[in-house]
Amino acid sequence: MSYIEQLQQLLSPKQVSTNETMLEQHGRDEGYHPVSLPDVVVFPASTEDVQKVVTFANEHRIPLIPFGLGTSLEGHVIPYQGGISLDLSMMNKVLDVRPRDFLVKVQPGLTRTQLNKELKKHGLFFSVDPGADATLGGMAATNASGTTSVKYGIMRDQVKDLEVVLPNGEIIHTGGMAAKSSSGLHLNGLIVGSEGTLGVITELTLQVYGIPEAIMAGRATFPTVQAAVDAVTMIRTSGISIARMELVDARSIQQVNNINGLNYA
Numbered sequence: 001m002s003y004i005e006q007l008q009q010l011l012s013p014k015q016v017s018t019n020e021t022m023l024e025q026h027g028r029d030e031g032y033h034p035v036s037l038p039d040v041v042v043f044p045a046s047t048e049d050v051q052k053v054v055t056f057a058n059e060h061r062i063p064l065i066p067f068g069l070g071t072s073l074e075g076h077v078i079p080y081q082g083g084i085s086l087d088l089s090m091m092n093k094v095l096d097v098r099p100r101d102f103l104v105k106v107q108p109g110l111t112r113t114q115l116n117k118e119l120k121k122h123g124l125f126f127s128v129d130p131g132a133d134a135t136l137g138g139m140a141a142t143n144a145s146g147t148t149s150v151k152y153g154i155m156r157d158q159v160k161d162l163e164v165v166l167p168n169g170e171i172i173h174t175g176g177m178a179a180k181s182s183s184g185l186h187l188n189g190l191i192v193g194s195e196g197t198l199g200v201i202t203e204l205t206l207q208v209y210g211i212p213e214a215i216m217a218g219r220a221t222f223p224t225v226q227a228a229v230d231a232v233t234m235i236r237t238s239g240i241s242i243a244r245m246e247l248v249d250a251r252s253i254q255q256v257n258n259i260n261g262l263n264y265a
């Protein structure tokens with residue numbers, strides 16, 4: 001029996017795909033890297049499913065790459081040695097919202113916009129915004145940041161706890177719900193940014209924030225990059241609460257003007 005047939009028995013046939021379009025979608029990212037197809041795409045529906053597949057892959061020495069939405073840019077979801085692409089999109093539930101603790105527990109395949117839709121009902125939002133609508137598992141695995149990081153911090157600052165399936169199939173938790181803890185090693189910090197190499201994230205407990213009552217936006221043009229940087233430093237030194245700041249250089253503004261028919265300096 002082929003290893004793909006064994007996987008179909010381990011989970012269910014509909015969770016295991018060798019459809020050509022599906023393989024193609026999991027053989028690329030949003031960057032410029034050449035495409036390379038996995039042998040198979042597997043869709044776990046639970047932590048137990050992930051554990052089964054990871055243990056199986058380890059026993060049979062089959063390469064395995066976790067896959068969120070494939071929006072990353074550095075080629076790390078591309079299976080250059082074939083094997084299993086483990087697509088976590090079926091694990092996309094909000095498991096628990098704790099508004100009074102400013103915490104939320106989610107599955108890794110949930111995207112940040114899906115999460116923010118749910119949080120809005122509670123007057124809350126999740127702060128990390130890398131531009132792409134990525135999964136929270138993928139964002140943790142890449143330690144994503146974005147324009148809001150100047151105020152709220154990067155992905156590593158938001159993660160309170162992760163459930164992780166290690167390559168040998170063992171399930172661990174890397175933190176807890178306490179606002180501060182000094183006990184044990186800082187395993188959150190180790191797994192966040194590990195790009196799927198240390199384990200598969202199957203659950204995340206994340207810090208969330210109240211939606212500000214008012215937000216103002218401003219745009220300014222500077223004669224040099226140094227002048228722009230000096231302005232940023234001055235604004236931050238003055239203690240004004242800044243949610244986002246983004247530097248757009250001359251060539252980028254030129255493209256913005258071209259595409260939108262604008263005339264920014």
Ligand SMILES: Cc1cc2nc3c(=O)[nH]c(=O)nc-3n(C[C@H](O)[C@H](O)[C@H](O)COP(=O)(O)OP(=O)(O)OC[C@H]3O[C@@H](n4cnc5c(N)ncnc54)[C@H](O)[C@@H]3O)c2cc1C
Nearest residue numbers: 068069070071072131134135137138141144145195196201
């Ligand atoms: C237009 C654009 C703008 C961007 N701007 C920024 C930016 O400003 N700042 C920034 O930091 N990033 C930026 N990014 C990158 C962005 O952070 C990543 O694309 C995103 O975090 C990846 O999420 P994903 O769900 O698509 O993960 P994928 O691309 O599917 O996977 C990314 C990595 O995470 C691993 N992985 C995925 N899920 C899991 C899991 N559950 N457990 C373990 N490992 C997992 C994968 O194996 C892979 O190594 C940008 C991307 C785009 C396309």
